[in-house]
Amino acid sequence: EPKKSLDPDEEYKLSGDLRELYDRLLPSxxxxxxxxxxxxxxxxxxxxxxxxxxxxxxxxxxxxxxxxxxxxxxxxxxxxxxxxxxxxxxxxxxxxxxxxxxxxxxxxxxxxxxxxxxxxxxxxxxxxxxxPLALENTRMIKTYVQLDDRVRPLAKIIKYWTKRRILNDAGPGGTISSYTWICMILNFLQRRDPPILPSLQKMRNAERSTANGQPSDFVDDVDALKGWGKKNNESLAQLLFQFFRHYGYEFEYTKHVVSVREGRLLSRTEKGWETNSIDNKEGRHRLCVEEPFNTYRNLGNSADEYSWSGLHNEIRRAFELLEDGCQIEKVCEQYEFP
Ligand code: ATP
Ligand code: MG
Structure with a gap:
């Protein structure tokens, strides 16, 4: 049984290390x-x-x-x-x-x-x-990042880990893109209890328009929404630990679909992405992550069975190292091909 949460002293120590790493990762x-x-x-x-x-x-x-x-x-x-x-x-x-x-x-x-x-x-x-879609989904991610001070360090540290462990190349025979990881992170934060992020696409707002006057598919009023998730007071360290725990042991890959748009998990059945579906190929993949705008697209489709299992092992490796009290540097140690 994977440990439920970090002990206070481990949490304190990891928090300090994560802050230090985050400062190093910020662009000059x-x-x-x-x-x-x-x-x-x-x-x-x-x-x-x-x-x-x-x-x-x-x-x-x-x-x-x-x-x-x-x-x-x-x-x-x-x-x-x-x-x-x-x-x-x-x-x-x-x-x-x-x-x-x-x-x-x-x-x-x-x-x-x-x-x-x-x-x-x-x-x-x-x-x-x-x-234009790429510009819009970028603008939406930026909006999510600005809503809570924990999102940016958490996402940057996880991205750093994916780079060092070679887990963010969606090319042929590859794994999944940074964009896919970001969707998994945002959806994880939408599903904390209490949630840290809302679904910006589900929220109702009278004035939804982009800078050039086009209608916006999501609420983008950062000032009004900043601090939306402050009822949740989990630390950055705890969230990193829980992220690996969640995708390492709790998330049911054969049943669930990550949906940032809905702000929750969808079942494969309600999404129409059953593993054995004849009409829809998207469900044949082990990892299902709905593209928030083109919802018929599965961002997890770049990972085949083999690369998914490598990915899953890496998530569990990260969790186990943190569970054993190892340092973040060890977790993010550069992967060396055998
Ligand atoms: P990195 O720093 O690793 O380059 P990134 O945030 O730039 O990370 P990428 O995976 O390189 O992420 O994707 C760049 C952008 O391309 C995303 O922000 C998104 O706008 C767009 N994009 C990438 N993949 C898709 C996709 N499958 N569908 C729609 N848009 C995508
Ligand atoms: Mg990029």
């Missing part, structure tokens, strides 16, 4: 400035290459949701009406012309991207074109 002002510069620089390049068009470059992903580190890649989305920019091969060519290095074009990917490295600003970036 200098690295944030470089990200903004890269955005501006790309806008300049695109304006020069395709003059006379209205072209914007926005950061999304960790550069936009408060969960980046100094060494994170920059996710960039070009927003424009100019049709010519939809040709990813052409985009790749022009970026190369302006001194970008290691330019790789993934035109056939689910979301077509150009990957490149800026030697001047020392930043790697993934560029896509006209992907």
């Amino acid at each position: 002002k200098e690295s944030e400035d470089r990200r903004t510069q890269l955005c501006k620089k790309l806008e300049r390049i695109l304006d020069e290459e395709w003059p006379g068009n209205d072209i914007q470059v926005n950061m999304f992903g960790s550069s936009g949701n408060l969960l980046s580190s100094s060494d994170s890649d920059v996710d960039l989305c070009i927003t424009t009406d100019a049709k010519a920019l939809g040709d990813m091969h052409e985009l790749a060519k022009r970026l190369n012309k302006h001194g970008m290095e290691k330019v790789v074009c993934r035109a056939a990917a689910k979301v077509p991207i150009v990957k490149c490295w800026d030697p001047e600003l020392q930043l790697a970036c993934d560029v896509n074109v006209n992907n």
